[in-house]
């Protein structure tokens with residue numbers, strides 16, 4: 001009898017404790033057990049394949065959502081090492097999949113560990129949170145396989161045959177006792193893989209969805225890397241120069257940047273650290289902005305575009321119309337901010353700044369036509385800002401933000417405590433009227449908007465301030481706009497957009513979200529913006545309480561429930577709400593405004609970015625893509641009021 005059961009050596013106990021910890025508090029490791037956490041499982045596995053690509057050994061990664069929501073990820077890298085570890089008598093592959101943070105190339109290894117949104121929790125976490133997982137490795141001419149259940153090894157790694165080529169294939173079924181749903185969102189995954197392909201030049205990533213009758217498949221491969229990325233971001237905009245600027249520098253902190261200016265007025269700078277989308281920016285963005293401002297001003301002075309007497313171009317003038325992608329690789333990234341997507345490493349500011357100072361200045365000297373086109377745009381932006389400042393002064397005098405002579409249309413609430421107050425921005429005077437009557441005037445203010453909002457895509461800041469449709473929104477919220485916006489000054493804790501469920505309503509919603517995204521971004525980041533959810537249908541019958549349905553499949557569910565109570569479908573009368581105006585004040589209160597019964601959707605940054613993209617498509621200068629978008633999406637608009 002051996003003196004101890006080697007099955008439970010120190011290593012195994014560590015493994016069991018690790019898995020236990022992960023399964024007990026999954027949120028600690030993957031952020032949440034919602035659909036976002038579920039998607040992180042896929043990103044984590046794919047990122048290990050991306051590491052193989054960054055190390056130079058993998059050129060293709062294939063992702064499949066099989067029926068039953070099994071995920072399969074295959075790469076053609078070297079294959080995880082299969083030799084047995086001298087100390088633990090366990091193969092390296094099994095260690096990577098069972099020991100927390102043993103996976104990938106943490107620390108020592110030459111390559112960079114890129115990591116999903118949650119900073120490389122490692123394959124072992126995915127394993128622990130899966131009902132089962134199976135790893136197949138092709139290496140040294142052999143085919144190896146091992147499998148797990150809830151992170152525990154059920155089949156140790158063994159050679160099961162011969163194999164051509166090398167690579168790693170992982171299949172797993174996420175544990176539905178942990179995740180609320182296993183219903184992967186193809187579009188969300190597709191968007192992330194497109195992004196990874198842009199960030200990893202030459203890597204081919206395919207994603208296939210086999211859950212439906214007709215499988216869907218997309219594949220992404222961009223030899224142009226970040227240059228292709230900015231071209232993709234600008235596909236619906238008028239470019240100021242044909243070829244994007246591309247500068248890169250290898251070294252302790254590799255930096256890659258692509259820039260292409262457009263005729264629009266918005267600033268779109270996307271920043272990444274180890275392929276993580278740092279939505280909240282950080283030191284790499286800071287370094288980029290500083291250097292960009294310096295290089296553009298130096299160039300303008302050196303080429304007499306700025307005269308001695310002219311003041312410097314401001315950062316916001318120089319960034320108007322810019323689309324840029326900044327991608328850095330950092331060995332030990334420190335993430336800060338509310339959603340841990342802000343880079344904190346202070347040394348990175350200087351690295352990016354000096355690299356841009358040098359490489360961008362050189363690029364402009366070597367490409368005078370591009371430089372000229374960009375500088376012209378900066379100069380006109382500077383003039384418009386000057387005009388905006390004057391217009392703002394005028395607006396301030398006229399509307400006097402401080403003593404807030406509030407817009408006439410605003411029916412304010414009596415409470416002055418912003419945390420409990422909410423303002424409904426309502427489309428149309430009739431709905432505005434019912435909302436004013438139906439509301440609780442203690443904490444609910446109503447601001448009716450009429451007709452089409454301003455097309456903020458085409459207007460510059462000077463027109464925004466003076467615009468009679470947006471100005472009431474700016475004054476009502478009372479926290480200024482643009483660089484002066486101060487979210488601590490908002491007069492309402494909730495800004496609720498209430499518009500019809502039809503095309504016009506979605507137009508107003510897109511415009512307002514784009515406006516908030518571009519001129520009051522902290523309002524969204526801070527979670528103050530909501531969408532009211534009016535009902536689509538009302539089912540009624542004498543002697544029965546009215547039944548409201550807020551989505552198409554709600555209606556079916558309601559019919560079934562009522563049938564179970566013996567109320568037949570044809571005994572019910574169905575009203576489809578075409579617009580808010582069809583509801584009387586009590587109904588509007590009960591269905592859409594009463595905090596006890598209403599449904600509010602909180603707007604996230606992703607929603608706003610999506611609205612911004614759709615807005616650019618619908619309202620930008622390029623006509624062709626708009627026609628294409630409407631043709632593609634027209635079939636989805638079931639109830640277009642012709």
Ligand code: 28F
Pocket residue numbers: 045046048049052073074075077078079080081092096102103104105106109168169170
């Ligand atoms: C479908 C998911 O996980 N691919 C991977 C490799 C390759 C190596 C490796 C992975 C433990 C700590 C070294 C091979 N040969 N796709 C994947 N491919 N892990 S994960 O090594 C992990 C070891 O660092 C590998 C030589 N060196 C590394």
